[in-house]
Amino acid sequence: MEKKGKKRKEIKRKLLHKYRLVILNESTFEEKISFKLSRLNVFITGTLFIIVLIGLTTLLIAFTPLREYIPGYSSTRLKKQATELTYKTDSLVNVLSYTNRYLENIRMVLRGDFENNEMNRDSLFEQFKIDPSTIDLSPIREDSLLRAQVALEDKYNLFQRNVSSGNLVLFSPVSGVVSQEYDAQKKHFAVDIVAEKDAPVKAVANGTVIFSEWTIGTGYVIIMEHEEGLLSVYKHNGSLNKEQGEIVRAGEVIASVGNTGELTTGPHLHFELWNNGSPVNPSDYIDFN
Structure with a gap:
């Protein structure tokens, strides 16, 4: 101690x-x-x-x-930039994916090839179609008066007859005779209209020209994009009056009837309508008579 x-x-x-x-x-x-x-x-x-x-x-x-x-220490500014770049990258990926799908739809339109493997829209329409026999279709007085008024207006209408799809009004692209109707089973997703050579081909609605070039099979082709995801296609033209990127109004001359391309059979207009990447029957939207 x-x-x-x-x-x-x-x-x-x-x-x-x-x-x-x-x-x-x-x-x-x-x-x-x-x-x-x-x-x-x-x-x-x-x-x-x-x-x-x-x-x-x-x-x-x-x-x-x-x-x-200090080595290994990341700044707040760099973190913010990295976050912004991540968001921009995700946005660009989405835009690229949408653009690729859009271009694929355009390629399908040019090739005239369509395979609907996802769903059959006709079967959906049949599933929800109403049986007319269960509905009283006898016209009432107001309906008869409206029909008479519309018929009178159409009689003195200076424009060609048109059919409306939602808010979009479509006009006939050319005056002529329908030589071949729309036939999805034969993969003819168009209406062929025989007309005089060099007759004016008009835009069916307001839109933007997204394709205006020569192709081997279908000659001079012009494609327009309209509202509501609608595309109008004009093939076998003799000449093209509009270029890619131009904005065109309904009824404006965009081409002339011709006989160009290896698949043509004479002066006529091969006219197609595509709705959101799927072909539709133009006769359901436009009265060609």
Whole structure:
């Protein structure tokens, strides 16, 4: 016990023993500054200095732009840019996917090829079709008056007869005789209209020309995009009056009837309608008579 007590007293004496730190002038040995220190004071001062240094370094890293120069530390600006680039990449992927589907639809229109493996729309119509025998179809007085008024207006209408699809009104592209009707089973997704050579071909509705070029099989072809996902296609033209990207109004001349392409059988217009990538019967939308 006495030895332990002596050791403790010795350690205490060493820690508290005073030392004098003197700074002298090297030439004159004049005393400039002197400090009285102990080992305990030096230890406490050094510990406090290290703690303060760590605290300042932490504040520097957390609240100043200098933290960006520390290896492995990512800045807030870079994180924000990375997040924005991620969102932009996702958006571009969606736009690219939509564009690819759109271009594939255009290729199908040019090839005249269509395979509907997803669903049969005719079967859906049959499923929800109403039996006319269960409905009273006898006209009322107001209906008869309306029919007479419409017939009178059509009689003196200066424009060709048209059929409306939703809010979109379609006009006949050319005056002539229908030589071949729409036949999906034979993959003839069009109506062929025989007309005089060089007769004007008109736009069926307001829209934008998205294709206006020569093709081997169908000669001069022009395709227009309209509202509600509708595409109108005019093939075997003798010449084209509009270029890709032009905005065209309904009834404006866009081409002339011709006999171009390897698949033609004489001067006529091969006219197609595509709704959201699927061919539809133009006769359901336009009266060609």
